[in-house]
Amino acid sequence: MNQTLLQVEGLTRFYGPLQAVKSMSFEVRQGEVLGFLGPNGAGKTTTMQMLTGNLAPSAGSVTVAGHDLLEDPRAAKAAVGYLPEQPPVYRELSVDEYLDYCAALNRIERSKRRAAREAAKEKCGLTQVGRRLIGNLSKGYQQRVGIAQAIIHLPPVIILDEPTAGLDPIQIREIRHLIRDLGRDHSVILSTHILPEVQSVCTRVQIINKGELVLSDSIEGLAQRMQSSMLTVRFRQAPDRDTLDRLPGVTKSETRDDGSWRLYHDPATDPAEALVTLSVERGWGLTALIPQQASLEDIFVELTTEETAPAEAKA
């Protein structure tokens, strides 16, 4: 059931002297929705183009459902559905005409094309617009046509490049819902720079920066990483650092410019209770106790900004 559908090893891409993707390796299993997160220009699109055979890698290999993309491109490509950043639609065709053509391109037998087209339309909420010209549809619907095109041949792996870019909030919600549904039967890889999107649809996250994978974790792991956080506390009469460090669970403490303290602690043991008790006993005058959770944004910024990230974040 949980077999590996996409295997990437040492994927590298040069544009001239510029190394856009640096020896990237990862796997996607069946039923996973993998979020590809990274700032603009991090190499997300380049990676996706290589996964779908639109761009030849400078080095490395891609295996889709057991077929090597370079050695057996036909079988590998048949197992992938791809929605590029801009949906590859012909504006002068109607939705039905276009999807029939896509079905034919993906070698669906003539007798089964109609059924495939209707099923894809059904999934993407396009049943009402089958006869309309794609050029006359709104951006959100064009995006759906793009997704319908990617899933019409029921590929095991679906790759979506920024599927919600340029949509309004309601459309974004609908597309996310659709992606979650797709994740049940297919493996989905989607790229985005919108952080909540990852939290709401993905089961696994990979953060990519300057062509390198800097983080690869499940959503649960990420949630844990976010919890393992800190308390911000403020005292009228601060105790010395040693006392704070000896509190149960505290791993590190530091003073801040505004006179408050930051206590980093183990996610398993929350020192808040002990801290309050001690404060009352010894008269430290605790005035503020704010539990703080790192957000995905903090992690993202930490991993992708120029300054060297603290060592523990990389662990």
Next chain:
Amino acid sequence: MNRMILTLARHELRRLFLSPLAWTILAVVQLIMAWMFLSHLDYYLAVQSRLMGMEGEHGVTASVVAPLFGNSAIVLLLVVPLISMRLFTEERRNKTLALLFSAPLSMTEIVLGKYLGLLSFLWLQLLLIVLMPLSLLAGGGLDFGLLAAGVLGLALLLAGFAAVGLFMSTLTQHQTVAAVATFGALLLFWILDWAGEGVGGGVLAYLSLLNHYEPFLRGVFDTRDAVYHLLFITVFLALSVRRLDMDRLGG
């Protein structure tokens, strides 16, 4: 033939006819060719009696159809760039090329499919042109051998034009650039034989499209001419496949 190539060709042809350009070109070319045909015919009828007494081939086929085909070649040389320019440039510009590249198709299938689509259009144009001389059957006979040679020659010539046009459209994102480049290349191939007797003159003259089209109009079918055209087509199609592969490889 490969089913995928036919799918691509049919799609290409359908999209051509969804745009007004294809209809306009068919109509305008037909109008001009009809005008030429009628003036050739008019001239022929005027001098017919004098030709009777002369030596050599002066039937209606040689006097009307051959010049008509000769002129068609020039007119189509001007027109083919206009219709071929959008083949790959448009796909590239609208980013629809990704659809073809990520489908389970080989590059050769993509190129041949598009080529066949364009060629069907051009051969349809050829058919419309041939209908005019055929209409003469209503009032007399035709030299079918000569006519067939002419049709074959023009069909091969158009296939060559289409291959050059297709190649040029893979080079750029801009339709006009593709059109100008195609026109330039075709015209150059047409007039290569103008190179005098100087160094390489013979080779250049041999490479000229005109020199391999003209015999067909005289009713001479030489396999060497046919092979020249087939090689010409193959070279440009192969270059197109290579160029598209470079899209994936280069950066």
